Amino acid sequence: MAEALPVYEGAVDKGLEGVVACTTSISFIVGATLNYRGYTIEDLAANSTFEETTFLLWNDRLPTKAELEKFRKDLGAEMSLSPELVATLKTLPTNVHPMAWLRSAVSAMAMFDKEAQDMSPEANLRKSLRMTAKMTLLVTAFDRLRNKKDLVAPKPDKSLAYNFFWTLNGTEPDPEIVKTFDTCLILHADHELNNSAFAARVTASSLSDIYSAVVSAICALKGPLHGGANEQVMHMLKEIGTMDKARPWVEDALNNKVKVMGFGHRVYKNGDPRAKILRQMSDRLTAKLGQHHWFEMSDLIDDAMQNKKGLLPNVDFYSATVYYAMGIPIDIYTPIFAASRVAGWDAHIMEQWKNNRIYRPRGKWQGKENLTYTPIEKR
Numbered sequence: 149m150a151e152a153l154p155v156y157e158g159a160v161d162k163g164l165e166g167v168v169a170c171t172t173s174i175s176f177i178v179g180a181t182l183n184y185r186g187y188t189i190e191d192l193a194a195n196s197t198f199e200e201t202t203f204l205l206w207n208d209r210l211p212t213k214a215e216l217e218k219f220r221k222d223l224g225a226e227m228s229l230s231p232e233l234v235a236t237l238k239t240l241p242t243n244v245h246p247m248a249w250l251r252s253a254v255s256a257m258a259m260f261d262k263e264a265q266d267m268s269p270e271a272n273l274r275k276s277l278r279m280t281a282k283m284t285l286l287v288t289a290f291d292r293l294r295n296k297k298d299l300v301a302p303k304p305d306k307s308l309a310y311n312f313f314w315t316l317n318g319t320e321p322d323p324e325i326v327k328t329f330d331t332c333l334i335l336h337a338d339h340e341l342n343n344s345a346f347a348a349r350v351t352a353s354s355l356s357d358i359y360s361a362v363v364s365a366i367c368a369l370k371g372p373l374h375g376g377a378n379e380q381v382m383h384m385l386k387e388i389g390t391m392d393k394a395r396p397w398v399e400d401a402l403n404n405k406v407k408v409m410g411f412g413h414r415v416y417k418n419g420d421p422r423a424k425i426l427r428q429m430s431d432r433l434t435a436k437l438g439q440h441h442w443f444e445m446s447d448l449i450d451d452a453m454q455n456k457k458g459l460l461p462n463v464d465f466y467s468a469t470v471y472y473a474m475g476i477p478i479d480i481y482t483p484i485f486a487a488s489r490v491a492g493w494d495a496h497i498m499e500q501w502k503n504n505r506i507y508r509p510r511g512k513w514q515g516k517e518n519l520t521y522t523p524i525e526k527r
């Protein structure tokens with residue numbers, strides 16, 4: 149007689165809600181506050197830069213002036229795409245979703261990194277720096293390649309935010325746009341055990357390499373319930389089209405149980421602090437660039453969602469109009485999220501390896517039991 153199968157009587161934590169899967173000291177959410185390494189997101193958004201925030205995430209402290217200068221220099225030294233990599237990138241189709249392309253591009257990047265399999269902490273830090281410096285360039289390279297334009301060489305002495313616009317458009321960007329974009333990068337850099345960071349940690353926990361873990365994270369971020377929501381928000385605003393249609397559109401969506409992108413959150417139930425900062429940025433920037441109607445429409449939707457469903461905007465809602473006002477193509481909003489979040493993913497992967505145990509949960513059995521194999525001719 150077949151042995152009785154074990155039955156897991158406990159409730160299944162669907163979506164792992166409330167499950168504590170590891171200890172971490174990278175970022176933490178308490179109520180409606182978010183901090184990175186003990187500093188509030190508001191403090192960092194107002195005072196830091198993406199480069200400094202990345203140093204903070206990887207080193208658990210703010211850098212001195214000399215350390216920051218060195219860090220920026222090291223990032224600058226990695227700010228290029230090798231001819232071999234560019235040749236490979238040119239063979240990839242560009243009529244695909246940019247996140248699918250980015251997934252392959254980062255995987256290809258690993259093929260040309262001689263340190264790809266070196267698991268030493270020093271090599272992993274170097275690879276983190278490399279990936280962070282190059283991810284922005286990959287995003288803009290995708291857009292230029294699909295538009296049959298030559299790639300633009302980055303300026304290594306400038307920030308990643310500056311180089312995003314420089315390598316995307318090949319023209320000198322407006323300093324206020326660069327500053328606002330830099331703040332967006334800070335806001336997206338990490339977020340505790342979010343879906344993609346968890347995916348990265350799960351891959352890292354099998355002692356796979358850092359590139360593989362980051363590619364896993366990119367795959368997870370691509371989904372519309374995670375990073376893919378920001379571009380969906382802009383498509384939604386464009387579909388609504390005019391201000392008078394905003395409230396009826398929301399009512400209709402909620403009546404039909406359609407998820408309105410950019411709202412709701414697994415952890416924040418009283419509002420996402422990043423959305424508050426992005427809301428102000430959207431208000432200011434859309435006004436400056438003559439596109440305030442997008443902010444006003446977003447505001448109406450925000451109000452309707454709160455009144456009808458009690459749901460508040462998350463990081464993706466107002467970032468959509470910020471990027472749109474900046475003239476960034478809608479389908480590269482999620483790749484931009486990746487170019488920022490790679491700093492957090494790397495921090496999580498390196499933290500995972502400091503205290504590793506392979507992730508291997510169980511599933512509660514719901515299938516058939518004790519069947520006997522029937523030869524094919526008797527079925």
Ligand code: COA
Nearest residue numbers: 372373374377406407408409410411412413414462463464
């Ligand atoms: N629009 C409409 N209803 C929503 C909603 C949204 N954006 N987000 C949640 N809800 C509703 C659900 O339908 C559910 O309602 P019900 O209890 O009447 O069935 C309830 O709120 C709980 O939502 P649930 O999907 O169980 O929450 P979750 O914790 O599993 O998922 C998100 C969290 C973020 C995935 C979810 O809110 C969502 O899909 N949001 C839209 C996508 C998005 O913006 N993602 C970016 C996250 S930063």
